[in-house]
Amino acid sequence: MSIASAIDKNALRLKRSWVYLRLVKTHGMRQTKQREAILATLQEAARPLSWEEVLAGARVRCPRVGERTVFRNLREMMDEMLLVRVYLPGQPTRYELPTGEHCPHFICRQCGQVFQLPGETPEVMHGYTPPEGFTIDGEDVVFFGRCPTCHD
Ligand SMILES: [Zn+2]
Numbered sequence: 001m002s003i004a005s006a007i008d009k010n011a012l013r014l015k016r017s018w019v020y021l022r023l024v025k026t027h028g029m030r031q032t033k034q035r036e037a038i039l040a041t042l043q044e045a046a047r048p049l050s051w052e053e054v055l056a057g058a059r060v061r062c063p064r065v066g067e068r069t070v071f072r073n074l075r076e077m078m079d080e081m082l083l084v085r086v087y088l089p090g091q092p093t094r095y096e097l098p099t100g101e102h103c104p105h106f107i108c109r110q111c112g113q114v115f116q117l118p119g120e121t122p123e124v125m126h127g128y129t130p131p132e133g134f135t136i137d138g139e140d141v142v143f144f145g146r147c148p149t150c151h152d
Pocket of ligand 1: 112113148
């Protein structure tokens with residue numbers, strides 16, 4: 001066995017064990033090839049993905065996976081809080097792995113990709129008093145600009 005394929009196998013095993021931990025150990029869900037493909041796609045992308053991007057990524061690993069199967073698995077894993085939906089104004093719904101933090105999102109004006117930036121969202125409500133009659137119970141910070149790929 002070449003060194004490269006040994007490394008590949010090891011990387012695959014690590015990825016599998018990460019999926020196993022999330023799916024089976026923490027959430028008591030069955031580990032299927034489809035779920036593994038969806039989770040690995042989201043983890044590798046490390047940014048919120050649209051439905052089409054999830055499907056394309058899942059098909060790299062599971063070429064014959066159907067749209068309905070991916071959609072059903074997304075829904076099931078969302079019910080289990082393994083995935084979260086990301087709603088941004090004027091954007092299609094995206095999916096991401098929960099981080100446990102309320103991270104700000106970033107939309108690249110050039111390529112349109114959405115990223116989840118590390119760190120807690122800055123407190124924008126600090127010092128803002130809503131007009132009378134308005135009660136605010138949430139906020140979502142979205143930054144716009146250029147991503148590292150589009151920067152040049
Ligand atoms: Zn970009």
